[in-house]
Amino acid sequence: MTEVGGSYTDALTCAQKKELREIAAKIVADGKGILAADESTGTIGKRLSAISLENNEQNRQKYRQLLFTTPNLNQHISGVILYEETFHQSTDSGKKFVDLLNEQGIVPGIKLDLGVVPLAGTIGEGTTQGLDGLAAKAAAFKKGGCGFAKWRCVLTIADHTPSHLGMLENANVLARYASICQQNGLVPIVEPEVLCDGDHDLKRAQKVTEQVLSFVYKALADHHVYLEGTLLKPNMVTPGQSSAKKSSHEEIGLATVEALRRGVPSAVPGITFLSGGQSELDATANLNAINQAPLLKPWKLTFSYGRALQQSVLKAWGGKDANVGAAQKVLLARASANGAASLGKYQVRFSPLPWYQGPRIMVPEYQVPWYQGPRIMVPEYQVPWYQGSRIMVPEYQVPWYQGPRIMVPEYQVPWYQGPRIMVPEYQVPWYQGPRIMVPEYQVPWYQGPRIMVPEYQVPWYQGPRIMVPEYQVPWYQGPRIMGEDASSAAAESLFVAKHSY
């Protein structure tokens, strides 16, 4: 039954409300969002196994240290969600992660739920456990330096779900958690995730999301949760992952904002989306489209991404100490892109030449973020591990080449034996392997040494040519022409001596 005014007493003092409001405002500050690094032990195990690392405490600490020590992380990240183990961990030099984050002005948060359990009487639905002893835990995390918390509930879309009970129960447990958090000075992030599994279309996803949100905000009202001191972490409205009909970023942006406008009170200061298995680029482009949707949006709309901030970071790291700096640059690049998207100002940094309709091949953007010129890349299926954005040059720029193309350094694709085409050396100083380059006129601004492809392969090119030593392009058996510089001349001598043509 609906509560009547007389049975209600304010659960929070003005000072408590002010503190909650201030924490929430800090988290959704302009151009910033949350790094969700709260993967439970099982989930982080999946991420680590993708780079062949054992799921042990030491590797988990190493990885989280990499994330939290990223230089300038606080430019785009305002909050980090921690798993309980991580909350207790420190850097190699002994500084607690929580202190490290607080010192950077990043608010540490804590995952308080204990995962999903089956909900009896439903068709495969669940609820989230963890309420027992929650007040004491919340108080301890607050004392330990956290400013917010997160609790995730999961709802599924299928023929008969989500059920009324599923929505009611999950909304209620989120509200109870939120109420306990606020009593203990933590801003509750309320996460009712409608999973994208299934073949439903965008409309169905929108309707279900609207219903779920309505249940959640009814429950929060019933529990007298102070909305100004909360944040919402919802799914974006997307078609089911196995849906035959794909939607554009604009359609997703509009459907998401429509659903939020129907279900989320304007007293809520911010909405921090989960990425839900989207590719990194999609998660950024969708957030951008959400912020560009031509509808009134009374809340801040930003990110609280796990996978969409970490996929390429993990790949760039690969578990090797030598790659920590490179991986941190990747994290900063993703955070910066999402920060821009949270303002609706994200631009694909490299234009994919929209007038060109032919086939394209590419290198991943994060590997050469400083490069503004044309790029030649590998087909996507050749680097399936890479989820980020890709940019390309038209095939006609290298018409002589029929085979597969790869621009990434050799060590990253050791299985690839074919020819490689690359940008000038100074642009990828970290790369030590052999290089083959495009003709001079294509990079006229470049004055350094060049290594070129054989003449017959680019007959249209009349400019100076410099060739690589034979051992660098063992696959090439044709004539070679060399340029002036000594190293190339030496290489030519060797080649001519061997082939005497």
Ligand SMILES: O=P(O)(O)OC[C@H]1O[C@](O)(COP(=O)(O)O)[C@@H](O)[C@@H]1O
């Ligand atoms: O299943 P777990 O280990 O609780 O993790 C779920 C993950 O989902 C999130 O809520 C959202 O993550 P994504 O952005 O990857 O969807 C994370 O905060 C959390 O790490």
